[in-house]
Amino acid sequence: MINWAEEWSSFYKQFVTLGGYKRLFDGLIATVEIAVFGLAIGIIIGILIAIVAVMPRYKLLPKILDKICKVYVAIFRGTPMVVQLLVGHYLLLPLLGVNVSGVFEAVIIFGLNSGAYVSEIMRSGIQSVDAGQLEAGRALGLSFWSAMGKIVIPQSIKNILPTLGNEFISLIKETSVVSFIAITDLTKALKLIGDATYHYFMPYIMLALIYLVIVLLITWGIKVMERRLARSDRK
Amino acid sequence: MKKILTLLLTVILGVACCFGFAGCGENATVKIGSQSGTTGAMYADCLKGCEVSYYDTFALAAQDLKNGKVEYVVVDGATAQSLKNDISGLKVIDIELSSEYYGIAVDKAQPELLSSINTILESKKAEIDAIIEKYMNDDEENFVPVASAVKDESKAATQLVVATNAEFPPFESISGDKYVGIDIEIAKIIADELGLELVIDNMQFDAVVQSIGTHSVDIGMSGLTITAERKKSVNFANPYYIESQYILTLESNTKLDDCMTVIDVLNVLTANK
Numbered sequence: 229m230i231n232w233a234e235e236w237s238s239f240y241k242q243f244v245t246l247g248g249y250k251r252l253f254d255g256l257i258a259t260v261e262i263a264v265f266g267l268a269i270g271i272i273i274g275i276l277i278a279i280v281a282v283m284p285r286y287k288l289l290p291k292i293l294d295k296i297c298k299v300y301v302a303i304f305r306g307t308p309m310v311v312q313l314l315v316g317h318y319l320l321l322p323l324l325g326v327n328v329s330g331v332f333e334a335v336i337i338f339g340l341n342s343g344a345y346v347s348e349i350m351r352s353g354i355q356s357v358d359a360g361q362l363e364a365g366r367a368l369g370l371s372f373w374s375a376m377g378k379i380v381i382p383q384s385i386k387n388i389l390p391t392l393g394n395e396f397i398s399l400i401k402e403t404s405v406v407s408f409i410a411i412t413d414l415t416k417a418l419k420l421i422g423d424a425t426y427h428y429f430m431p432y433i434m435l436a437l438i439y440l441v442i443v444l445l446i447t448w449g450i451k452v453m454e455r456r457l458a459r460s461d462r463k
Numbered sequence: 464m465k466k467i468l469t470l471l472l473t474v475i476l477g478v479a480c481c482f483g484f485a486g487c488g489e490n491a492t493v494k495i496g497s498q499s500g501t502t503g504a505m506y507a508d509c510l511k512g513c514e515v516s517y518y519d520t521f522a523l524a525a526q527d528l529k530n531g532k533v534e535y536v537v538v539d540g541a542t543a544q545s546l547k548n549d550i551s552g553l554k555v556i557d558i559e560l561s562s563e564y565y566g567i568a569v570d571k572a573q574p575e576l577l578s579s580i581n582t583i584l585e586s587k588k589a590e591i592d593a594i595i596e597k598y599m600n601d602d603e604e605n606f607v608p609v610a611s612a613v614k615d616e617s618k619a620a621t622q623l624v625v626a627t628n629a630e631f632p633p634f635e636s637i638s639g640d641k642y643v644g645i646d647i648e649i650a651k652i653i654a655d656e657l658g659l660e661l662v663i664d665n666m667q668f669d670a671v672v673q674s675i676g677t678h679s680v681d682i683g684m685s686g687l688t689i690t691a692e693r694k695k696s697v698n699f700a701n702p703y704y705i706e707s708q709y710i711l712t713l714e715s716n717t718k719l720d721d722c723m724t725v726i727d728v729l730n731v732l733t734a735n736k
Binding site: 317318321322327330407408410411412416419420423424425426428 | 496499500505516517518519523524526527529530531532669672673676692693695696
């Protein structure tokens with residue numbers, strides 16, 4: 229049975245009296261930092277790959293670039309996040325001989341990982357726009373790139389933005405594995421508070437609630453965005 | 464809408480770039496690594512102005528020490544020696560940071576088990592001392608690997624389930640499909656004396672005390688330091704080993720070479736604050 233009074237008093241002592249909340253705050257910042265900047269890098273990589281994916285195929289250069297992107301996407305979608313972190317931290321970084329802060333390292337790896345997913349989101353978003361739209365633009369005398377930029381991409385953004393929000397949600401939740409490479413994120417911070425007293429009940433409940441609140445906030449943001457984007461839809 | 468979006472994206476990317484440069488810059492704080500949940504981690508935690516990284520095992524912390532991600536690792540003495548022997552280019556600073564006793568943690572619901580373990584520790588003292596001696600001398604020929612039986616809830620009365628984190632040589636580590644180490648051999652003696660089948664339950668270090676507290680294992684032997692906080696969750700048998708915390712660092716790091724006492728070490732480590 230759980231002794232509520234004891235669980236609460238030991239948690240209160242660790243969290244408030246001994247200043248554990250500072251640890252939680254630092255962890256929360258690390259988690260948000262990794263997810264936000266990871267997604268930012270992911271969007272850049274995703275745009276680059278999506279551009280390559282929709283380029284016309286009759287020249288040699290797009291073919292080679294496309295192969296490279298396919299390999300990249302296959303590697304990052306085909307291995308678990310934890311494995312990418314471990315390989316990056318204990319294998320690649322020492323090999324490259326660079327010394328960066330742990331959070332920065334996680335941002336890069338999460339960025340590379342989400343780049344693979346975001347590129348797929350963008351590619352499918354662009355391809356979901358009817359092919360006739362591009363053909364019509366080309367028939368009116370626009371070049372491939374201006375037809376893409378002025379006709380296809382504005383329409384595809386409507387499909388892409390909400391899905392990007394979902395990617396952000398899954399990224400926030402995935403950051404809970406960064407403690408594998410000794411980063412103190414939200415999960416690790418609350419685990420440490422639990423470790424200090426061997427009372428894990430309150431810290432873990434709090435951990436679940438914080439993630440839930442963050443995700444609900446993002447979900448709400450996506451809803452607002454979807455409503456705004458649907459304003460011009462035919463009813 | 465378009466302008467706002469572009470602006471937002473530019474701001475995010477701009478901040479990301481600044482953040483990137485900040486990440487590359489040399490950080491002034493002293494970086495210390497340790498295994499989470501250990502006495503070493505708690506010790507490092509108390510040092511003002513130091514940034515502590517919590518690893519799953521000491522071996523990973525030592526690996527990052529070698530890769531330059533942390534400057535120092537606070538670790539139990541015997542393990543420090545063992546890591547130094549296994550990973551080249553490391554040295555142990557020969558100053559005891561703090562002294563402590565290792566004890567066997569016993570489920571609070573089994574007081575009779577606690578008293579019989581204390582009796583066995585008393586009667587088999589010579590044997591236990593010989594085991595400790597042989598591991599400290601790295602006498603690998605005479606190490607006795609111990610196999611673990613399969614944990615079976617229906618045979619709970621005839622099994623002694625020992626929680627350990629087998630990544631802590633020379634106290635416990637994995638040797639092929641068996642376990643080897645001081646704690647493992649002592650656990651074997653206890654199980655034999657009690658006439659029980661020995662089950663070794665290998666888990667994360669943080670989970671050891673926790674699982675004894677929740678009665679899912681009988682005892683815990685994982686180089687556990689007897690602390691007041693742990694005593695709230697488990698009972699401790701009489702200590703079987705006296706250990707100290709030491710600092711492990713790169714051979715090329717000379718900052719601690721002139722230190723004579725703990726105070727000197729602490730002055731160097733907390734110099735920034």
